[in-house]
Amino acid sequence: MFSAILWSQWKATRALVLVVTVLVFAAPLFSLQVAYTAFSPVQFVSSMQSFGALYSIMAAVAGLLVALSAWRLDHAGHHVYALALPLSRARYAAYRFTAGLVFLLPIAVGLLIGCLLVAISGLIPDGLHAYPIALTLRFTLAALVAYAVFFAISAATNKTAGMIIGVIASLFFAQYLLNVFAGNTYDILEPTVNFIFVRPGILSVFAGRWMLVDA
Amino acid sequence: MSHAIETRNLRCRVAKSFEISDLSMHVPHRAVYGFLGPNGSGKTTTIRLLLGLMKPTGGSVVVLGMPMPERHAEVLARTGYVPERLHLYPSLTVGEAIRFHRQFYSTWDQAWANELMKQMQLEGDRRVGVLSKGESGKLMMLLALSQRPDLLVLDEPTDGLDPVVRRDILAALVEYVTDREATVLISSHLVHELERICDWVGLMDKGRLVAEMPMLEFKTGLKRLRVASAPDSLSGAPFTLLVRDRGNGSVEQWLVRGWAPAMQTYLESVGASLREVIDLDLEEGFVEMLRASRQRTG
Numbered sequence: 001m002f003s004a005i006l007w008s009q010w011k012a013t014r015a016l017v018l019v020v021t022v023l024v025f026a027a028p029l030f031s032l033q034v035a036y037t038a039f040s041p042v043q044f045v046s047s048m049q050s051f052g053a054l055y056s057i058m059a060a061v062a063g064l065l066v067a068l069s070a071w072r073l074d075h076a077g078h079h080v081y082a083l084a085l086p087l088s089r090a091r092y093a094a095y096r097f098t099a100g101l102v103f104l105l106p107i108a109v110g111l112l113i114g115c116l117l118v119a120i121s122g123l124i125p126d127g128l129h130a131y132p133i134a135l136t137l138r139f140t141l142a143a144l145v146a147y148a149v150f151f152a153i154s155a156a157t158n159k160t161a162g163m164i165i166g167v168i169a170s171l172f173f174a175q176y177l178l179n180v181f182a183g184n185t186y187d188i189l190e191p192t193v194n195f196i197f198v199r200p201g202i203l204s205v206f207a208g209r210w211m212l213v214d215a
Numbered sequence: 216m217s218h219a220i221e222t223r224n225l226r227c228r229v230a231k232s233f234e235i236s237d238l239s240m241h242v243p244h245r246a247v248y249g250f251l252g253p254n255g256s257g258k259t260t261t262i263r264l265l266l267g268l269m270k271p272t273g274g275s276v277v278v279l280g281m282p283m284p285e286r287h288a289e290v291l292a293r294t295g296y297v298p299e300r301l302h303l304y305p306s307l308t309v310g311e312a313i314r315f316h317r318q319f320y321s322t323w324d325q326a327w328a329n330e331l332m333k334q335m336q337l338e339g340d341r342r343v344g345v346l347s348k349g350e351s352g353k354l355m356m357l358l359a360l361s362q363r364p365d366l367l368v369l370d371e372p373t374d375g376l377d378p379v380v381r382r383d384i385l386a387a388l389v390e391y392v393t394d395r396e397a398t399v400l401i402s403s404h405l406v407h408e409l410e411r412i413c414d415w416v417g418l419m420d421k422g423r424l425v426a427e428m429p430m431l432e433f434k435t436g437l438k439r440l441r442v443a444s445a446p447d448s449l450s451g452a453p454f455t456l457l458v459r460d461r462g463n464g465s466v467e468q469w470l471v472r473g474w475a476p477a478m479q480t481y482l483e484s485v486g487a488s489l490r491e492v493i494d495l496d497l498e499e500g501f502v503e504m505l506r507a508s509r510q511r512t513g
Contacts, residue, residue, distance in 0.1 A: 004318035011306045077302030083268045085319050086292035 001087065002095050009099040013069040017103050020062050021110035024139070027054060028114040028132075028212055032123060035213070041125040045214060052210035055111075059139045060206060062107050063146025070100040071154045097151055104143050112136040115212055128213050135212050142205045149203075218277075219244045219366055219398035220265055225274035229260055235422045238274070242400055242415065247392060249409035249430070250402035251501055252419030258402040259299050261419065262370050265400075266296060279366055290366075292320065295359030299370040301351035305344030309354060312343050313361075320362045328361035335383060349380035356384050360391050367391070369401040373408060385412060406498040410434070418504055425508040437500040438474040441491040442467050442482065449485065453478050457507035466490060470503045 031054075035047035074082045074096075082092060115132030124130055153161055171192060178186045197207045220242035228234040235257050242248045252258050263269040265276055267287030276283040278290045303312050313332075317323040332339065335353040346354065352372060359367060367388070373381040389412055392399055403409050409416070410430070417427040426433075443466045449456060458470035474492070482489050495503065 001318050004315045007311070008304050008307060008315055011311075012304070073304045073306070076305070080268065080298050080300075081302035081304075084266060084291060084296045084298070086288050086290075086294075087319065088288050 002098065005092075005095045006099045006102060008073060009070060009096070009103070012073050013066065013100075013103050016065055016069055017106055020058075020065060021107050024055075024058050024062070024107055025110035025114040027051065027058065028111070028118045028135075031212065032118045032121065036123055038125075041128050041215075044125050044128065045211075048213045049209065049211060051212075055135065055139055055210045055212075056142060056206045059142035060146045062104065063143045063148075064150045066100050066103050066107075066143075067147045067150035067154050070096050070151060075154075093155060097148075100147060100151060101144070104140065104147060107143065108136055108140040111139050118212060124213055128215060130213050131211065135210065138205065138210065145203065145205055217244050218242055219246070219279060220248075220400060221277045222265070223275045225261075225264060225271050225276060227260065227264055227269060227271045227273075229257075233257070233422060235260055235264065235271075238422075238424050240417055240424050240427060242398060242417075244398055245396045246415045247399045247401065247413045248415040248417060249413035250400055250417050250419065251404065251406060251409065252402070253404055253505070256419040257422040258419050259370055260422075262368055262400070262402060266291065266294065266368060293322075293365045295362045295364035295367045297352075297355045297359050297367075297369045297372045299374070301343070301346070301348075301355060303343045303351075303354070305342065307343050308339060309337050309341050309343060309346070310339030312354065313339075313358065316358045317361070322363040324361050324363050327363075328357060331357045331360060331387065334387070349376050352376050352380060352384060356387055360387060363395065365395075365397055367397055367399045367401075369399065371402055371404070373403070373405065381408070388412070406501045410497040418501065418508075420505050420508050423508075426504055432473075433500060434497060436473045436475075437495050437503070438471055439493040439495055439499075439503070440469040440471055440474070440489060441493070442469055443488040443490055445469075445482075445487040446485050451481075453481055458503060458510060470507060 028051075031048055031051040034051075035044045038044040038047050083089075085092065112132060115130070115135055118124070119130035119132045153164060156164075171189060175187070175189050178188065195201055196203050198204055199207075218241045220240065222238055222240050225238040225240075226234065226236055233255075238257075238261060240261075250258055250261075260269065264271050265278060265283065267276075267284030267290065270284060279293055281290050283290060304315070307315060309332075313328060317325065317328070335357060337350060337353055337357065341350075343351075343354070356369075356372060359369070369388070372388075373384055376384070385408070388399065388401075391397060401409065401413070413430050415428070416430050416433050418425045428436075445467055454474050455472040456469055457472055458468075460468040460470075462468060476492075479489050
């Protein structure tokens with residue numbers, strides 16, 4: 001059963017996986033091309049650091065796209081076909097989830113190869129080191145987290161997805177009202193963002209330094 | 216009599232203005248049960264409830280002896296389902312869709328699937344997404360039959376298909392039922408189509424099961440009578456008076472169920488005079504039953 005689901009998902013996802021894999025493969029090489037023109041190791045590191053956010057965003061986007069494509073076929077058919085298959089809902093969702101995980105692998109491998117090419121290029125200034133495996137592991141972990149979050153949201157009903165969006169919108173609206181009526185005294189957004197993105201927040205893997213080359 | 220499908224007081228609110236209410240239906244084992252009703256009467260919702268695709272708000276469903284939706288995986292392993300619309304993955308080819316589907320059924324009969332593919336003239340390398348409505352219907356039927364199910368649930372399987380495709384699909388169905396003695400629940404609003412193949416009939420209207428009876432009883436026991444000098448009220452009638460149309464003259468038109476020629480003596484005993492007994496075909500019977508039901512419920 002899993003192989004059938006894996007196959008169907010592969011057919012629906014492969015073009016997307018290919019594009020994302022090429023992009024993540026190219027990102028470290030592009031960052032090296034830009035940083036190579038630096039005059040000093042400090043500038044080199046600084047230039048490489050400016051690409052840190054790009055890896056974080058690419059991990060989130062990879063997770064998002066693979067998660068959406070995992071359910072795309074079933075959403076298109078209003079889940080009727082999937083629900084009529086003779087297996088439990090939990091098992092079906094687990095198969096879909098696992099199949100999606102498999103498709104994150106080529107993306108991670110693409111990044112690893114790009115990073116390894118940078119590491120062995122001989123273009124990194126003396127005294128600096130490349131960390132291709134650490135960056136790839138971090139990227140993979142972040143992509144997994146994004147995938148799990150978006151998979152769950154995508155699997156939920158429109159009502160649930162609407163509630164999540166509603167909660168986020170309510171936070172912004174509440175902050176707006178506080179600014180209007182309490183004059184910037186209270187900030188509820190920053191603690192919320194910190195709660196989520198600062199360690200040990202569930203999305204903290206996306207924050208911090210994403211360095212391919214460092215001292 | 217044991218039943219392949221049995222519901223008791225099944226309820227489900229689908230929208231503010233529509234609900235399945237107190238639905239109690241009984242599909243006997245090895246019957247071909249025609250599930251009739253106009254569009255929007257609740258046939259598809261009922262089928263989804265039977266198969267555990269939706270959760271009822273009340274009542275119970277037992278399919279193949281197992282409660283639903285609690286044991287839906289076991290029931291669905293023995294059930295071939297052809298939904299109202301094609302829901303297969305459009306990026307797969309016909310061959311891939313068949314290979315995908317068969318992975319889920321231990322009873323899958325590949326030899327028969329190949330044979331059906333030839334019979335139905337389906338090409339294995341065509342993408343599901345570009346199939347015509349007729350080809351989609353045939354593919355869904357092929358998938359359902361090749362599972363070798365004990366129960367076939369077909370939701371408007373021939374709706375919108377041309378007569379040739381419709382005939383192919385029904386022929387495959389009849390062949391299967393004859394061969395396997397499976398139970399079939401087939402919904403349709405095309406009354407004539409079901410007349411030839413069904414031995415039981417259930418009639419849905421506005422979320423309620425209006426009538427359920429053997430097809431023979433439906434076809435032979437439903438009559439339109441022209442009666443003169445009938446009393447205002449009838450007591451102890453051996454038939455069921457469904458509709459009484461007094462008209463303008465002295466001759467009334469009655470729609471009755473359970474009519475037999477010997478019952479004429481009852482009419483004479485109450486002072487009425489039977490002028491004519493009119494046979495109704497299935498479609499007329501279907502329309503009259505709906506009319507009677509709507510009159511009763513206002």
